[in-house]
Each structure stands twice: as structure tokens, then as C-alpha cells.
Amino acid sequence: MQANRDAHHPALVLVFLFVFISVFAGRQFLDLWHGQVDTVGQTESVSLSLYGRFHGVALVTDAYSGEFPTFYNFLSDWLINLLAWATGLPTYSAQALIYVPFLIAFIFLGTYWSVRAVGGDRGAALLSAILALASAETPFVHYLYTLLEPFSGLQASTKTLIPPAQAIGIASSQGFGWGWFLPSLAALYRARRQGGVLLALFAGALLGVCCLAHTLTFLQVATTASVYVVFDTIAVRIRDGRPIDALLRVAAMLVLTTGIALVSRRTGVSMVNFAVYWSFCFVISLTDLRSLRFAAVYGSAALVVASPYLLQVWQLGLQGSAFQSYDSPLPKTEFVLFYLAYILCALLVFLSAPRLKRSDALIWIAAMLVVSIAMGYGKIFGFQNHEYRFLTNAIFPFAVVSGFILMIPPSTNRRIAIFAALPLLMLGVLRNQWATAGALPDSVGRSVGTFTYLGRAIPLPEGASALLDRLRTHTAESPEGSRLLVPPEYEYPQQAYRNGLLLAVSRSPSLIPDPRYIMWRDLYADRVAVFCSLFPAYRHTDAHTSLRLCSETQREIAPNLILTNTGLDVLSLYKVNLLASFRGPQDSYLAERAAALGMTPIFQADGGMLWQGVPNPDPDLLYFGAASYTTPFLSLPIVAPQAGPYLVLLAGRSITRRVQRIQHGSAILKPRPLGDDALAITVDFDAGASQIALALTPDPRFRFVFPTPIRQIIGVRRQVAAKFLAGPQLEELLR
Numbered sequence: 001m002q003a004n005r006d007a008h009h010p011a012l013v014l015v016f017l018f019v020f021i022s023v024f025a026g027r028q029f030l031d032l033w034h035g036q037v038d039t040v041g042q043t044e045s046v047s048l049s050l051y052g053r054f055h056g057v058a059l060v061t062d063a064y065s066g067e068f069p070t071f072y073n074f075l076s077d078w079l080i081n082l083l084a085w086a087t088g089l090p091t092y093s094a095q096a097l098i099y100v101p102f103l104i105a106f107i108f109l110g111t112y113w114s115v116r117a118v119g120g121d122r123g124a125a126l127l128s129a130i131l132a133l134a135s136a137e138t139p140f141v142h143y144l145y146t147l148l149e150p151f152s153g154l155q156a157s158t159k160t161l162i163p164p165a166q167a168i169g170i171a172s173s174q175g176f177g178w179g180w181f182l183p184s185l186a187a188l189y190r191a192r193r194q195g196g197v198l199l200a201l202f203a204g205a206l207l208g209v210c211c212l213a214h215t216l217t218f219l220q221v222a223t224t225a226s227v228y229v230v231f232d233t234i235a236v237r238i239r240d241g242r243p244i245d246a247l248l249r250v251a252a253m254l255v256l257t258t259g260i261a262l263v264s265r266r267t268g269v270s271m272v273n274f275a276v277y278w279s280f281c282f283v284i285s286l287t288d289l290r291s292l293r294f295a296a297v298y299g300s301a302a303l304v305v306a307s308p309y310l311l312q313v314w315q316l317g318l319q320g321s322a323f324q325s326y327d328s329p330l331p332k333t334e335f336v337l338f339y340l341a342y343i344l345c346a347l348l349v350f351l352s353a354p355r356l357k358r359s360d361a362l363i364w365i366a367a368m369l370v371v372s373i374a375m376g377y378g379k380i381f382g383f384q385n386h387e388y389r390f391l392t393n394a395i396f397p398f399a400v401v402s403g404f405i406l407m408i409p410p411s412t413n414r415r416i417a418i419f420a421a422l423p424l425l426m427l428g429v430l431r432n433q434w435a436t437a438g439a440l441p442d443s444v445g446r447s448v449g450t451f452t453y454l455g456r457a458i459p460l461p462e463g464a465s466a467l468l469d470r471l472r473t474h475t476a477e478s479p480e481g482s483r484l485l486v487p488p489e490y491e492y493p494q495q496a497y498r499n500g501l502l503l504a505v506s507r508s509p510s511l512i513p514d515p516r517y518i519m520w521r522d523l524y525a526d527r528v529a530v531f532c533s534l535f536p537a538y539r540h541t542d543a544h545t546s547l548r549l550c551s552e553t554q555r556e557i558a559p560n561l562i563l564t565n566t567g568l569d570v571l572s573l574y575k576v577n578l579l580a581s582f583r584g585p586q587d588s589y590l591a592e593r594a595a596a597l598g599m600t601p602i603f604q605a606d607g608g609m610l611w612q613g614v615p616n617p618d619p620d621l622l623y624f625g626a627a628s629y630t631t632p633f634l635s636l637p638i639v640a641p642q643a644g645p646y647l648v649l650l651a652g653r654s655i656t657r658r659v660q661r662i663q664h665g666s667a668i669l670k671p672r673p674l675g676d677d678a679l680a681i682t683v684d685f686d687a688g689a690s691q692i693a694l695a696l697t698p699d700p701r702f703r704f705v706f707p708t709p710i711r712q713i714i715g716v717r718r719q720v721a722a723k724f725l726a727g728p729q730l731e732e733l734l735r
Helices: 002-033 043-048 075-087 091-117 122-134 140-152 166-172 173-194 197-215 213-237 243-267 271-285 289-315 332-338 342-350 359-377 388-392 393-406 413-435 442-448 463-475 494-505 521-533 568-572 587-596 718-723 728-733
Strands: 483-485 576-582 602-607 609-613 628-630 631-639 646-653 659-664 667-669 678-685 688-696 712-717
Touching: 002 091, 002 122, 002 166, 002 413, 043 091, 043 494, 043 568, 075 173, 075 197, 075 342, 091 122, 091 166, 091 173, 091 359, 091 393, 091 494, 122 393, 140 332, 140 359, 140 388, 166 173, 173 213, 173 289, 173 359, 173 393, 197 289, 213 271, 213 289, 213 359, 213 388, 243 628, 243 718, 289 718, 332 342, 332 659, 342 359, 342 388, 342 393, 342 718, 359 388, 359 393, 359 718, 393 413, 413 442, 413 718, 442 494, 463 494, 463 576, 463 609, 483 659, 494 576, 521 568, 568 712, 587 602, 646 718, 659 678, 712 718, 718 728
Parallel strands: 483 576
Antiparallel strands: 576 609, 602 609, 628 631, 631 688, 646 678, 646 712, 659 667, 659 688
16 A cells, blocks of 8 residues: 555656646746737846846846846846747746746755655655645634734734745746755755765755855855754764763854844944854864865855855955845734744644654754744844845745654644644645635635735736837847847836836847946946936936936036037947837837937837937038947047038036047047036047047946946037037137
């Protein structure tokens, strides 16, 4: 009988996996069957999936331009773009159709094999995998909020905890981090138990992969690994009859934790504090040369694998201040009620520890639970950024310990677990799957408790396909190095979603970078200023940097001097010849302004529009070609329609200080400052092609980011300057 059950167990695992993929990802496949293209339902995730689509000099660059180095964990979105490249799908389709099922299988099977690796039997591993992927808030606890309101002040859940069951379909880097949570720690467990260099290397490498996958998950996993090796060493010392040694290590751990907490309270979040804590935990765990060799191999493997991301963070000089302060404490009552059934399972398992005879595995589980709660509430590292996610990640150790209830020997504890806790947990799984696959009846929601699935796929907006097809075609035909102009951020994340759709099919990167996770905001502001000079009434609102650059960008090209007919020369400098937008609330203004600038509409339908900047030769104006940069010169190709003296005006942030000199051939030109942000030069050009070169102030960042110090430029024959310029400053310039 037992042999028959064992033979059918792999099939049972695959059946559950198929059911979960069908429920969590079935909608996008059904829509595809009917000819409808879907994206993941979380609009922010669509735009984040572009990381890795465009590549610059830096290893990890922003999602739009591919030039600005970021401190964003890139591995998840690199995989999405690799899938898109391999299949020929847009990134949003690869994300919805391939990556979501991959994450479901990754978390489910990763949990299953992790539990098996730490000594759990097949039933415990399967139950743990089901709970890790598909469980959420304990059923019926909404009734307890009313009873506890006089003490907690909570009338209902704040819905802050969002486990994989609710968010796996978002297909973000957090979901990828979830997949590595248990395998990384299970590999460490096996390496500690079995020893050997290869296992230590493997476990360390998995920790390094966590660093590449998701920051907060990595911090939690690395801290858990560090605490676990100390817990494990203390337990071994107690079993070996050395209680004094164990107590000294407990004292050292308490001193270390208290010291780091005090320092972090003063300095705030610091990666140095984390590194110091992890290092000293491993020092406390040392007992002999074997343990020293293990710590060295494990740590070295983690550093080597994580080095691409860590190196870029170091090059950027990233400080803790880069993490936005976002204090979001989760009420303790909500934590207890959310995990109530899991806490019951944990109590039953730990009370049964002497008969369970899995003390090593229980120490491993205890370390995960202690760190999850300590990082979620303790503020040991001065963290004020999404601490609730550490508590969300507690679903994994709780799922594991809940799976262990199937291994409790016959006893009262087992009967309570099997006939009370297990049905409650599985009822929650059934509710969650029901609500994900369709609509949960109100009567069920009121009685059992509600559940909201946040990862449901959504169809492409109506009219998007035609615009995206046209954009794909035009950018494929654009010259090498061309850039696309898309509207900068407002109404986050809606504009990020619209830009994400456009750039997912564009062969050209955006001129304006993605502002998320970049460090060089002044260079970002230069790019947005180009757009704002052409579209001055655009309402730019950047949720991540709190910048409103269009309201700060001067509308005059220089003090007391305006362009009466703004041209597209500045776009030619930066190889921009297309403007794309889709269903934005400011699109009517963009269309009106694009027409005024002389751009040509090549697509306008169903809320989508594509405008092309076509040079319009004027016998009185210089034509500017695509600029190039070779340290320290920014070279501007110029075509003069006729020989003679020309007045050239350049505007940009602090341009009089950023441009050290200007050359025309071997001649040094003398610029005339017009305040801090504009300058003028007079040059005698021969008819035809030539160039001027601007020697910029040296900036090592230009190794990564093409310099864009000019937000507006015009070159006009001096005799007819009044035809294009107006204002009191003009007369003085022409003297």
C-alpha cells in the first residue's frame, strides 16, 4: 500500500502544479486562444519588466534609456527580456505567458524540494508547497477583529500583508526573490549537515543569486543564514555537553544585535551595518578549522555570484539614504490574526519536538521565524522601508512548519493539527483559488473571509495593438543609435505603464530615462528639460524624485529672449525623430504642440499617436546633426545653407559653467554668457557642412550617460535674427 502511494506521489505533485498554473495564469492563455493579448494586471510591473531590454556601458541600467546605472536588482527582468528575445514576443507578453507560469512552478517546486532537503517527508513537502504558494490570511479571523477592537483599535485588516497567493501573477522581482527564499536556506542547511566544499559553494552561490534577484529578500535571507549558523552552533554545543560555551555564544549574539541596533538608530539604514552583523554572526559560529573553511567558502561564493550588483552599487557610492523612508508598521494584532492557523501549527510542531526527532530542521525553521518577526518589528538595522515585506515573507517558514504537522507522531497534538488546523488552512487555500479563478460569492466572503487576487492578467488597452505594430516597424527602420521621445512621468504608475508598452516594442530606447532607482538626478533633469523646452505646458510630476521639472524649466531660451518659432534642432542633436504617446490625459496638448513644432503625424487612432520630426530646411537657419562625444568634446555637426555670420544660442542647466570653451575648427570662439543657463556665440560659417566642439567640464559619469547639457539650440543668420528671436536682449546681442 505504502509503495503504491509513493509511486503515485510525483503525479500528485504535478497535478497540483498544473491546477495552480491553470488558476493563476489560465486567463492569459484563454484570452490568447481567442486572439486577445494580455499583460500582467499590475501596471507598474509591466514597466519594470523593461530592465535589461536596452543596454549601455553599465551592467545594470534604467529601463527606458539603457544609459543610467541603477541600484535595481536586475536578474528577474533580464530573464523576462531573455525570454522575449528568444520567443520574439514583446516583454509584456513574455512576462504574462511564460514568466508567470515559471514563477508558479519555481515557488511550488522550490518549496517542495527544500522541505525534502531538510528532512521533511513527501506529504509534509507537498503540504508546505501548497501553503507557500496558495495560502493567505487564516479563514474566519475577520470575526475576531470585532472582538479585539477595544484592545487593538482595528476594525478590520489593513490588507498590508500580500503573500504569493495574492501577488504571484504580478511577476515582479519580489516574486523571483520568493522563489529563492527557501532553496537558499535549505542549501545552507544541507551544507552544514553534510559538509564538503561543493555544497558550501552551492549554498553560497544561491545566496548570491538572492542578491541579484531582490534586495529586501536578500537582506532577510542573508540575515536568516547568519542567525541560523549561530543557532545551530549553540544547539550542537549544548548537545555536546558544553553549556558554558553555548551561553557565551548567546551572550555574544545579544551584544552584537544590541550594538548594531544602537548604531543603526543613529546612522539609519547602512549596508555596512548588515555586512558587519553577518560577518560577526559567522565569527560567533566558528568552532574549529572546518567551520572556518565552511564560512570562508560559503561567503566567498556568495560574494562572487553577487559581485556584478555589488560592484555597481559600490561604483555608484550608494548610501542608505537611497532607500526612501517609508515607515509602514504592521499592527501586531493583524500579524497574529493573519497567521493564526499557522501559529497554531507551529506551536503543535514545536511542542511535539521531542517525539518528532527533527531538532535540526526545527532550529532551521525557528531561525527563519525569529528573523522574519525581528526584522518586521525590531528595527534592528534602522529599516523604515517596507518592513511589512519581512513579515509577508514569514509565510514561507510558517508554510514549512505547517507542513510538518503531518509528521507529528500519533498524539493529541496530531489530532488537533489534523482535524482542526489542517482543514482551516486548506479551506483558506480553496477560498483563495476560488476567488482567483472567478468571483467569490458574497455569502462565502462574508462567512469565510474575503480574498483579493492582485495578479490577474488584463488585456491590452483598446487600440494599443495598432500603435505598437506601427511603432515597432518605424523604429526597426530607424538609424542605429536613434532615440524615442515618450512623455515623462505623471500619474504614476499609469504613465509608466503606457511608456512600458511603447518601449516593449520599440527598437529605439527612450531619450528620457526611467527615474526609478537612478542616482544621477541632475543628468536625468537635463533629459527631461529637453522635453519641457519643447512642451512647456506639460504637467510633469515625478513620484519617485518629487520633481516637477516642466514648471521649473525656463520658457525663455535666455533672460529677456524668446524663440518665436521653436524648432526641432535639439532633437536632431540627440538623434530623436519620433514622439510616441498612448491615451495620456495630456495627449491633446502634445498633439497640438507637436504640430506647432513642425512634426508630422504618421499615426493617430484609438488614442495612440506617433509623430515624426522631419527636418524642414530654412535658408536662414543652421541645421544641426547628431552630436557625438569624445572626452571632453561634445561635437555638433552643422550644415549652413549659405556662408556668412550666424548667431548661435545654446540653453541648458548651468551651461556657462559646464562648457569650458568652444571651438570651430582650430579657432577658439568667445561665448557670451546670458545668465547661468544660456550663452551665445557668433560664427562665420562657410556654406555646407562643418562642426563646432564644446569642451565640457570633465565628468566621469559621461562614460555611462551621453551628455545632454543643451536643452534648446538655434543657429540663425545675424541679419535676420529678429525673424526667429524676440525680446530686449536681442538688440544687445546684435551690437
